[in-house]
Amino acid sequence: xxxxxxxxxxxxxxxKSFILAGIIASKGSAPRSSGAKMAVFENGDIAGTIGGxxxxxxxxxxxxERFGKQGSWSRVFxxxxxxxxxxxxxxxxxxxxxxxxxxxxxxxxxDLFGQIREGFKQNLDLWLVTKCVCGETKNLGLYDPVHGLxxxxxxxxxxxxxxxxxxxxxxxxxxxxxxxxETINDTSMPEATVWLSEPLNDSGYxxxxxxxxxxxxxxxxxxxxxFKPVIYEDREDFCRxxxxxxxxxxxxxxxxxxxxxITLTKKDYVVIMTRGHRCDYQVLTQVLxxxxxxxxxxxxxxKIEQTKQKLLADGFxxxxxxxxxxxxxxPIKAQTPAxxxxxxxxxxxxxxxxxREGTQYQGHIPCPAxxxxxxxxxxxxx
Numbered sequence: 459x460x461x462x463x464x465x466x467x468x469x470x471x472x473x474k475s476f477i478l479a480g481i482i483a484s485k486g487s488a489p490r491s492s493g494a495k496m497a498v499f500e501n502g503d504i505a506g507t508i509g510g511x512x513x514x515x516x517x518x519x520x521x522x523e524r525f526g527k528q529g530s531w532s533r534v535f536x537x538x539x540x541x542x543x544x545x546x547x548x549x550x551x552x553x554x555x556x557x558x559x560x561x562x563x564x565x566x567x568x569d570l571f572g573q574i575r576e577g578f579k580q581n582l583d584l585w586l587v588t589k590c591v592c593g594e595t596k597n598l599g600l601y602d603p604v605h606g607l608x609x610x611x612x613x614x615x616x617x618x619x620x621x622x623x624x625x626x627x628x629x630x631x632x633x634x635x636x637x638x639x640e641t642i643n644d645t646s647m648p649e650a651t652v653w654l655s656e657p658l659n660d661s662g663y664x665x666x667x668x669x670x671x672x673x674x675x676x677x678x679x680x681x682x683x684x685f686k687p688v689i690y691e692d693r694e695d696f697c698r699x700x701x702x703x704x705x706x707x708x709x710x711x712x713x714x715x716x717x718x719x720i721t722l723t724k725k726d727y728v729v730i731m732t733r734g735h736r737c738d739y740q741v742l743t744q745v746l747x748x749x750x751x752x753x754x755x756x757x758x759x760x761k762i763e764q765t766k767q768k769l770l771a772d773g774f775x776x777x778x779x780x781x782x783x784x785x786x787x788x789p790i791k792a793q794t795p796a797x798x799x800x801x802x803x804x805x806x807x808x809x810x811x812x813x814r815e816g817t818q819y820q821g822h823i824p825c826p827a828x829x830x831x832x833x834x835x836x837x838x839x840x
Contacts, residue, residue, distance in 0.1 A: 459658050459684060460578045465505045466497055467575050470562045474499060477521040481508050482532065482590065482654050483554040483631055493629035493656040497560075500525055508555065513537065517555050530558035530595035556588070558595045570610040573600050577659060580604075581686070584658040585625050589614065590633075592650045601625060601655075624655040627814030662725030662751065663688045663706065664806070667713065667741045668732035669696035672756070675799040676729070677702040683807060685727065690716065692737070713740045722748035727806060729786065731756040739765060746778050752809050754786035754802065 469476060480495040496506040496514065498521035508514050513535055520533055537551040560567055577584040577600070587599035587607065599609040601624075607616070616624075624630055633652035664680055666673050669691040677687045681704030689708040691697050697710045711719050713732060722728065728745045730753070732738050738755060742765070745753055757765065762784050769779050787801030788808070 462495065462497075462506045463571065463574050463578065463658070466560075467571050469497070469499070469505075470560070470568060470571055473562050475526070475562055476500075476505075476560050477525060478558050478560050479508060479517050479521055480556050480588075480656075481553055482556045482588070482652070485552045492631055492654065498522065498525075513553055513555075517557075520555070521557055524557070524559075526559070528559055528561065530556065532556045532590065532593035556590065556593075556595055558598075566610045570598055570600060573605075573608070574658065577602055581661050582659065583661045586656045586658050587624065588654040588656075590652040590654065620653065624653065625657075626655070627657060627660075627816075629657070630655045660684070660725060662686070662723065662727065664727040664729060665690055665720060665722070666729045666731065667691075667716070668730070668737070669693070669701065669708075670731065670733060671795040672731050672798050673729075674701055675795040676802055678704040679799045679803045680806060681705065683803065685803075685806065685810075690720070713737045716741055717744040717747070722750045724749040724751055726750050727752040727754075729754050729802065731786075735761060735765070739768065742782070743769070743772065743774075746774060746781065751813060752783065752806060753781055754783040754805065756786045756798075757784055759785075 466476070466478075476497045476499045478495065478497055481492055483492060494506075494508040496504055496508045496517065498504055498518050500522075502518065502522060504514075504518060508517060516535055517533075524531070532554055534552060534554045537553065562568070574584065574586075582602040582604055585601040587601060587609075588595055589597040589599075597609050597611045597614060599607055599614065601607045607621070620632065623632055631652060631654050633650075664685045664687045666676065666687055667690045669689050673689060677689070681687055686706040687702065687704065688706050689697065689702050690713075691708065691710060692712050694710060697708045699705060699708060702708065709719055722745060726748075728741075728748075728750045730738050730741050730745075732741065735757075738757070742753075742755060746769075755762075755765075766779055770776070783805065786805070787798060788804045790797070790801050790804070792798045792801040
């Protein structure tokens with residue numbers, strides 16, 4: 459999402475207008491859910507995506523038909539052969555897409571996008587808040603824990619009950635025809651008013667301990683899906699940013715000093731893949747004392763069993779040890795560093811989705827391609 463808004467800020471700085479299209483509601487087998495966004499430029503170019511295929515093509519055409527006209531509107535597309543704006547798609551379902559013309563000459567819009575850019579720069583938790591009345595966007599707001607809720611197209615007063623429901627880990631739609639069960643009877647909300655809150659940025663980092671081949675393959679993969687990778691290494695030669703395209707930053711320090719250099723929060727993820735058992739254990743004993751959302755460790759079955767027994771002997775409880783995902787990743791029989799990176803990223807995506815939905819992750823499935831260390835690189839046993 460950060461790259462998407464960076465592209466839009468760049469377009470605005472160049473004086474380019476565009477239509478911001480976003481899914482505000484979906485039912486059935488829609489390709490994307492609420493919160494998916496796309497910008498449509500006058501020449502038909504796009505940034506972002508709302509799912510591709512027929513729905514995206516139809517939305518681009520709808521945007522170009524009214525390009526340059528101030529204001530906003532929405533359109534409901536039926537993904538079957540029936541209903542409003544049918545697209546004759548086999549998957550069925552229904553999608554409501556909002557459209558708003560973004561004018562680079564509108565100081566309020568420039569301010570909004572500038573504040574979004576600053577929020578990403580400061581790595582704040584960010585939510586975009588949209589007020590729609592009868593299908594038209596009437597106001598846009600931005601929320602973060604530091605500055606609170608700011609609106610850019612007019613003053614708004616929201617009740618405490620409404621605010622309490624807006625800022626979740628997944629997009630929230632409140633009001634007329636809401637698709638979520640937590641609708642509220644708020645007398646301050648006129649009929650046909652819909653509030654949509656969409657998370658733009660999660661402030662958590664993914665700390666990767668070890669900068670070897672697997673880490674170098676993992677960073678660009680998880681960076682592309684909105685994790686913020688940070689490399690922690692005790693070897694200066696492996697702390698060069700050019701080794702890790704997509705990394706947020708790198709940290710040089712001893713593995714036994716991790717707790718002194720990093721304060722882990724419940725939003726952070728930890729991946730342990732150092733060059734040896736001793737270093738892995740040094741990191742593990744420190745991060746297990748943190749509230750980190752995810753702790754994954756690369757290792758063979760023998761290594762895992764030995765480490766479990768050592769952790770128990772050192773006073774860690776079975777419940778604490780059960781937090782560890784090892785062997786790390788989903789069981790896709792990964793062999794190469796690139797394949798292992800896909801496996802680890804897939805597991806992290808799954809856990810993140812479960813956390814955002816407020817459901818409990820059911821644990822990993824041990825991968826049949828158990829890992830061992832060889833020549834400083836953890837490779838699958840053959």
